[in-house]
Amino acid sequence: MVSVKILGTGCKKCQTLEAKVRELVTSNSIDAEVEKVTDLQKIVGYGIMMTPGLVINEKVKSYGIIPKDEQIINWLKEN
Numbered sequence: 001m002v003s004v005k006i007l008g009t010g011c012k013k014c015q016t017l018e019a020k021v022r023e024l025v026t027s028n029s030i031d032a033e034v035e036k037v038t039d040l041q042k043i044v045g046y047g048i049m050m051t052p053g054l055v056i057n058e059k060v061k062s063y064g065i066i067p068k069d070e071q072i073i074n075w076l077k078e079n
Contacts (some may be wrong), residue, residue, distance in 0.1 A: 002032040002076055007043045007053030007063070014049070014052040017066050024069060030076050 004021060008014025018036055024059060025032045037043060037055075050064030054072070061067070061075050 002030060004032050004034045004076070005037050005053075005055040007035065007046060007048060007055060008051035009040065009043075011051060013066060017052040017054065018037050020056050020066065020069065021072060024072055025076065028073055030073075030077070032076060035050045 006014065006018040006021060006026070011071050014036075018034070024030070025034060032039070043051065043053065046055060046060050048060060048063040052066065053063040054061045054075075055066065056075050062071075067075075
């Protein structure tokens with residue numbers, strides 16, 4: 001199972017990224033657990049300075065942007 005974390009305090013971009021990841025996981029039948037992380041200390045612990053952050057299997061894949069669908073799917077499937 002792929003572990004996915006969306007890092008963000010609840011801004012519009014964070015909500016958009018979370019919805020997009022959940023939709024991609026479902027529509028591509030990817031076995032993943034998607035978790036929203038809003039705790040600022042935990043977010044800072046990943047070393048990102050801008051949200052939203054996308055962490056897959058404890059590796060930061062992006063921050064400050066909403067990646068393209070194809071990129072997110074590639075990251076999910078490489079694990």
